Amino acid sequence: MSLIHELTLGDVLGEHRRGRPLDVAAVDGAVRLTYPALDARVNRLAGALAGAGVQRGERVLWLGQNSFRILELLLxxxxxxxxxxxANWRQTSDELGFVLGDLEPKVVVWEESEAVAQARAESPVKAAWVQAGLEYEEFLAAHPDDEPSAPVDGGEPVLALYTAAFDGRPHAALLSHRALIAHAEALLHQREMRDGFAFLACGPMFHVGTTMFVLATFLLGGKNVFTPAYEPQEVCRLIDAESCTQAFLFGPMIDGLVAANADGEYDLSSLRFVAHSPAWDAMITVDDSPWCSSKMGGYGQTEVGGMLTFLGLAPGGAGPAGRAGTLAAIRLLDAAGREVPAGEVGEICARGWSVFSGYHNRPELNEAKFRGGWHHTGDLGRREPDGTLTFIGPKLRMIKSANENIYPAEVERALKSHPSIADAAVIGVPDERFGQTVKAVVVLAEGASETEESVIEHVRGEIASYKKPRHVAFVAEIPKKGYTPDYDALDAAHGGGNYPGSS
Amino acid sequence: MSLIHELTLGDVLGEHRRGRPLDVAAVDGAVRLTYPALDARVNRLAGALAGAGVQRGERVLWLGQNSFRILELLLxxxxxxxxxxxANWRQTSDELGFVLGDLEPKVVVWEESEAVAQARAESPVKAAWVQAGLEYEEFLAAHPDDEPSAPVDGGEPVLALYTAAFDGRPHAALLSHRALIAHAEALLHQREMRDGFAFLACGPMFHVGTTMFVLATFLLGGKNVFTPAYEPQEVCRLIDAESCTQAFLFGPMIDGLVAANADGEYDLSSLRFVAHSPAWDAMITVDDSPWCSSKMGGYGQTEVGGMLTFLGLAPGGAGPAGRAGTLAAIRLLDAAGREVPAGEVGEICARGWSVFSGYHNRPELNEAKFRGGWHHTGDLGRREPDGTLTFIGPKLRMIKSANENIYPAEVERALKSHPSIADAAVIGVPDERFGQTVKAVVVLAEGASETEESVIEHVRGEIASYKKPRHVAFVAEIPKKGYTPDYDALDAAHGGGNYPGSS
Incomplete structure (x- = not known):
C-alpha cells in the first residue's frame, strides 16, 4: 500500500494528538492522560524499547493485569x-515458560507474581525484564518524546494474542494495524459509538473481547478506563466517576454489579448497554444500537480481530449468528475446499480486512489455515434460506465456561502428565451459572489410586485454574474414534452438553 | 495486500448474493433486482464488457441520467x-468531447441526447457505443452469468469522477475499491445506517455526494432506489412506495418536497433525516445520528472519496468543519511541507484509506498533489484550540508580504463577513518595502456605503492584522471563472503582481 493510503495505529494517535488536544485518552487509578500526553509517553516508550533492542518484527511481552500500559506498549x-x-498472567510457570520460549520477546514488562518470577528464573530466553511501576517509569523517562521517523507498514502485525490451544499448546494470533483498525471501524458502526464514548476495560486484555473495544474507543478518540480486574464495587464506582458508556460485561458479571449497587450508591445511568434484568435495566440506559438491541455480538474469534458476523446485520434472521460484517466475506467450504450449498454444514472460512496475519512462528499451520486464499476458522456453520449464518460448533470440540474458551486437548494434556493417569478425555457438562463446566473422564494406571480432589488439584498446578475439571469420572477405558476420544459417546455416557453453538 | 485480506466491490456483491438472497439491491422504475439477480447481471455485463475489449485498467463511460445501470456497470x-x-450528461458537446479524448473509454453507455450524439460524431476516439435500454439488454444477454475468474486488486481504481477544474478543464479523480469501501464504512458509522436502509439516489451520480451514499447502502446490503433526476412529486412518491430511509436532499430540494406534499398525499415518515422546517419535520422522522443531528457532513472533496472530516466527531467544537474521519489523518502544511502550528492557516493535507489514487492521465499533477506522502487538497484550513478544523477556502493564490504568507481566500472570507460587502476578491500588488501588499476589490451591497478605512478596519477585527488590505478598490462586479474570481483579470485591472515564484 502506498504511503498516501497508509494508516497505522501511530497515525491514529498522531491525528488525535492534533485533533483532540484536550480530550482524555486513558484513565487508570491516579493516571489520567490526554491524547497529547499519551502520544508523548508512547514516543518515549518507543525510544526505550528500541534502546532495549526491539526492532521491526520483534516482540514485547506484557505479563500483568489490565493497565493503561498495555495500550501504551501496543502503540x-x-x-x-x-x-x-x-499474555494471561494467571497461567502456571510452565505455561508462562512456553510463552516465553515461543514468543522470544526482547522486553518483558511484568507485574509481581510468583509464577512469573519462577518462569523468569527458569526460562533460557534472554530478554530485558521491566517491572510495571517505578522501573517502567524510569525505563521510559530516559528517552525524548520525538516520534520515531522510520515509516511503519500498516499490513505488518502489531498485536499478538494467544489462543486456539486445539493441539494442547496455544498459538499467538498476529493482528496487523490494518486488521485492528478495520475491525474497530466495524464495531464503531455496529455499536453506534459516538463522540464522547468511554469504555471501561474490566475484562482481561489478553482476550480479544475486551481489547477490541479498547481499540474501537481509541480509534474514535474516546476515553479508555482501565481497572486491574473485574471487582463489582470498583466497576460501579468507575462507571459513575468516569461516566462510562460501556464496560466489558456479560450475564454473571452484570448480576454482580446489580448486587453491588443494590442500595443505589452509584449512578450507572451513563452506561448505554444491553437489557438484562428489571433491576439492571432500571440502573442503566438500555441501548437500542444493533450491538445492544438483541443478544450481543455474533460469531467471532481472535483470528478475525474479534467478530466475523454481527447479529445487528440480521435482525429477525433465521441464523443465530447473523451476517458477515461489512468488511469481510464468508464461504462455507467442504474438506476439499468446495463451497457447500445453502442449508448444508461446512467450515466457516473468511477473507477480508480484519483477518489475522497467521500465528507467530507456525508456518505449516498458517499454510493450512490460509489454503485456497481463505482463512479456515476451524468452526462449522450453515447458511439459512435467508442467508444468515448458524454456528454449529468447533470442528474440534471446545468448552465454553464463564465466557472462557477451554480446549479439551489442553486439559487432557495436563491430566495425562500425572503418573497415575493412563488415559483421559475431557467433556463439557451443562452448568446453570457458567454455561458449561469441565468434566474429566479418567483411566487410572494399573495399581494407581486417586480421588476426584487429587486429580483436580494436579490439573490446577499445571494450567490456569479456570480450566481445571470440576468433576471427574473414573472409567476402565475411553471409547475411541481412531486415535481420538469418541466425544459423542462420552457426552452420552457422562452428561455432556450445552457446547457453544449447540443451543 | 495478500489475497486473504483482500476485499473488492465484487467480493462485497458475492457476499450479499449469499448472505441476502431475498433482499432487494436496486429499484429503478419497473426494474427490481435482488442481490442474486444483480450479481447474475453484473457477471453477464462483465463478460460483455470484456468482449468489447475492456481489460484491466481500461475505462467505461456512462453518459446519461441516474440509473441502476451505473451501479451495475461499476460492479x-x-x-x-x-x-x-x-460523467455529467448535460455538458456541451465540446466538454463531452474533452472527456472522450481524455478518458479514451473502450465502451460508452449512453442515453439519447443531442450533445452526446454530436460529441460521438465529432470524437476521433474509437469506442463501442451501447445505448441504455434495449441495446444494453441485448449487449449483456449474450453472455453467461459466470463470475470472471481473474483476481482483482482492491488497491486499483474502479471509479472515476470528473472534478477539480482549477485550471479550466476537469480532471478524473480515480478511486480504488479500497477507498470506496473504507469511505462507505465511515459513512455507515456516522450516518448510523442500520439493516434495512433504503437510499433514494435523486442527486446526480456523477457527483460524489450522491454516489457515496449509494456505495454505503450497497456495502451494508441495503436497497438503492434510482430515479433519473430530482422531480419533487416523484421523489415523494418513491419515498412512500419504497419506504426510503434517506435521499440526496438539501435546502431548496427539501422545500420542493414540502410544497409537493402540501396536501399530505405521501407518507414520508420512513425518511430519517435532518430537521429543516416545521412542515418538513412533521412529515419525516427527524434523525439524531451524528450525520443528521447538526448541519450535515463536514469538509470533503471527491479526491478523498467524499468526506474528510465529520461534524459528528466534534459536536459543539470550535471549528465548523469538525474532525478528521476515523480512517484518515490530516496535516496543515505550509508551502515548504512543514506543519503549521495550531491556530495558523495551512493547506489541508490528508492521508488514509479513502484517499484517491490520483487523476487519470495526469502524472505531473499527481506527483505535485502527493508530494511528501500527503494528498494536498488545495484547500486552506486551521486547527482551533480544541483540535477541530476550520475550512478557510480554496488555496488558489498566495500573497507574500513582509515574508508572511497570506491566502486571498482567508482575507476574502473576512471581507464577506461584513454586512455591507456583497462580494470581494483579494490580490497582491507590488510593494517596494514588503514585496507585496494586499489589495481588496469589493462589491458593496445595494444601498451600502463604506470607505477604504472602514473596510480595512473591519478586516483587522477579523484576522491577523498583517493580512488586512492596504488598499481597497470598489467595483460593480468581480469577474469570475466558474465560481471563483478571475484573478488574472483582477491583476490586470488593479495592478496586481510580484507573486511568490513569479520572479
Missing amino acids: ACGRLGAVLCP | ACGRLGAVLCP
Whole structure:
C-alpha cells in the first residue's frame, strides 16, 4: 500500500494528538492522560524499547493485569513496527515458560507474581525484564518524546494474542494495524459509538473481547478506563466517576454489579448497554444500537480481530449468528475446499480486512489455515434460506465456561502428565451459572489410586485454574474414534452438553 | 495486500448474493433486482464488457441520467479490474468531447441526447457505443452469468469522477475499491445506517455526494432506489412506495418536497433525516445520528472519496468543519511541507484509506498533489484550540508580504463577513518595502456605503492584522471563472503582481 493510503495505529494517535488536544485518552487509578500526553509517553516508550533492542518484527511481552500500559506498549510497538503480546498472567510457570520460549520477546514488562518470577528464573530466553511501576517509569523517562521517523507498514502485525490451544499448546494470533483498525471501524458502526464514548476495560486484555473495544474507543478518540480486574464495587464506582458508556460485561458479571449497587450508591445511568434484568435495566440506559438491541455480538474469534458476523446485520434472521460484517466475506467450504450449498454444514472460512496475519512462528499451520486464499476458522456453520449464518460448533470440540474458551486437548494434556493417569478425555457438562463446566473422564494406571480432589488439584498446578475439571469420572477405558476420544459417546455416557453453538 | 485480506466491490456483491438472497439491491422504475439477480447481471455485463475489449485498467463511460445501470456497470468494471466513469450528461458537446479524448473509454453507455450524439460524431476516439435500454439488454444477454475468474486488486481504481477544474478543464479523480469501501464504512458509522436502509439516489451520480451514499447502502446490503433526476412529486412518491430511509436532499430540494406534499398525499415518515422546517419535520422522522443531528457532513472533496472530516466527531467544537474521519489523518502544511502550528492557516493535507489514487492521465499533477506522502487538497484550513478544523477556502493564490504568507481566500472570507460587502476578491500588488501588499476589490451591497478605512478596519477585527488590505478598490462586479474570481483579470485591472515564484 502506498504511503498516501497508509494508516497505522501511530497515525491514529498522531491525528488525535492534533485533533483532540484536550480530550482524555486513558484513565487508570491516579493516571489520567490526554491524547497529547499519551502520544508523548508512547514516543518515549518507543525510544526505550528500541534502546532495549526491539526492532521491526520483534516482540514485547506484557505479563500483568489490565493497565493503561498495555495500550501504551501496543502503540509504542506500533511506532517501531514491533508486536505487543499481552499474555494471561494467571497461567502456571510452565505455561508462562512456553510463552516465553515461543514468543522470544526482547522486553518483558511484568507485574509481581510468583509464577512469573519462577518462569523468569527458569526460562533460557534472554530478554530485558521491566517491572510495571517505578522501573517502567524510569525505563521510559530516559528517552525524548520525538516520534520515531522510520515509516511503519500498516499490513505488518502489531498485536499478538494467544489462543486456539486445539493441539494442547496455544498459538499467538498476529493482528496487523490494518486488521485492528478495520475491525474497530466495524464495531464503531455496529455499536453506534459516538463522540464522547468511554469504555471501561474490566475484562482481561489478553482476550480479544475486551481489547477490541479498547481499540474501537481509541480509534474514535474516546476515553479508555482501565481497572486491574473485574471487582463489582470498583466497576460501579468507575462507571459513575468516569461516566462510562460501556464496560466489558456479560450475564454473571452484570448480576454482580446489580448486587453491588443494590442500595443505589452509584449512578450507572451513563452506561448505554444491553437489557438484562428489571433491576439492571432500571440502573442503566438500555441501548437500542444493533450491538445492544438483541443478544450481543455474533460469531467471532481472535483470528478475525474479534467478530466475523454481527447479529445487528440480521435482525429477525433465521441464523443465530447473523451476517458477515461489512468488511469481510464468508464461504462455507467442504474438506476439499468446495463451497457447500445453502442449508448444508461446512467450515466457516473468511477473507477480508480484519483477518489475522497467521500465528507467530507456525508456518505449516498458517499454510493450512490460509489454503485456497481463505482463512479456515476451524468452526462449522450453515447458511439459512435467508442467508444468515448458524454456528454449529468447533470442528474440534471446545468448552465454553464463564465466557472462557477451554480446549479439551489442553486439559487432557495436563491430566495425562500425572503418573497415575493412563488415559483421559475431557467433556463439557451443562452448568446453570457458567454455561458449561469441565468434566474429566479418567483411566487410572494399573495399581494407581486417586480421588476426584487429587486429580483436580494436579490439573490446577499445571494450567490456569479456570480450566481445571470440576468433576471427574473414573472409567476402565475411553471409547475411541481412531486415535481420538469418541466425544459423542462420552457426552452420552457422562452428561455432556450445552457446547457453544449447540443451543 | 495478500489475497486473504483482500476485499473488492465484487467480493462485497458475492457476499450479499449469499448472505441476502431475498433482499432487494436496486429499484429503478419497473426494474427490481435482488442481490442474486444483480450479481447474475453484473457477471453477464462483465463478460460483455470484456468482449468489447475492456481489460484491466481500461475505462467505461456512462453518459446519461441516474440509473441502476451505473451501479451495475461499476460492479462489472470492478469484476474486471476496469474503471467506470459516470460523467455529467448535460455538458456541451465540446466538454463531452474533452472527456472522450481524455478518458479514451473502450465502451460508452449512453442515453439519447443531442450533445452526446454530436460529441460521438465529432470524437476521433474509437469506442463501442451501447445505448441504455434495449441495446444494453441485448449487449449483456449474450453472455453467461459466470463470475470472471481473474483476481482483482482492491488497491486499483474502479471509479472515476470528473472534478477539480482549477485550471479550466476537469480532471478524473480515480478511486480504488479500497477507498470506496473504507469511505462507505465511515459513512455507515456516522450516518448510523442500520439493516434495512433504503437510499433514494435523486442527486446526480456523477457527483460524489450522491454516489457515496449509494456505495454505503450497497456495502451494508441495503436497497438503492434510482430515479433519473430530482422531480419533487416523484421523489415523494418513491419515498412512500419504497419506504426510503434517506435521499440526496438539501435546502431548496427539501422545500420542493414540502410544497409537493402540501396536501399530505405521501407518507414520508420512513425518511430519517435532518430537521429543516416545521412542515418538513412533521412529515419525516427527524434523525439524531451524528450525520443528521447538526448541519450535515463536514469538509470533503471527491479526491478523498467524499468526506474528510465529520461534524459528528466534534459536536459543539470550535471549528465548523469538525474532525478528521476515523480512517484518515490530516496535516496543515505550509508551502515548504512543514506543519503549521495550531491556530495558523495551512493547506489541508490528508492521508488514509479513502484517499484517491490520483487523476487519470495526469502524472505531473499527481506527483505535485502527493508530494511528501500527503494528498494536498488545495484547500486552506486551521486547527482551533480544541483540535477541530476550520475550512478557510480554496488555496488558489498566495500573497507574500513582509515574508508572511497570506491566502486571498482567508482575507476574502473576512471581507464577506461584513454586512455591507456583497462580494470581494483579494490580490497582491507590488510593494517596494514588503514585496507585496494586499489589495481588496469589493462589491458593496445595494444601498451600502463604506470607505477604504472602514473596510480595512473591519478586516483587522477579523484576522491577523498583517493580512488586512492596504488598499481597497470598489467595483460593480468581480469577474469570475466558474465560481471563483478571475484573478488574472483582477491583476490586470488593479495592478496586481510580484507573486511568490513569479520572479
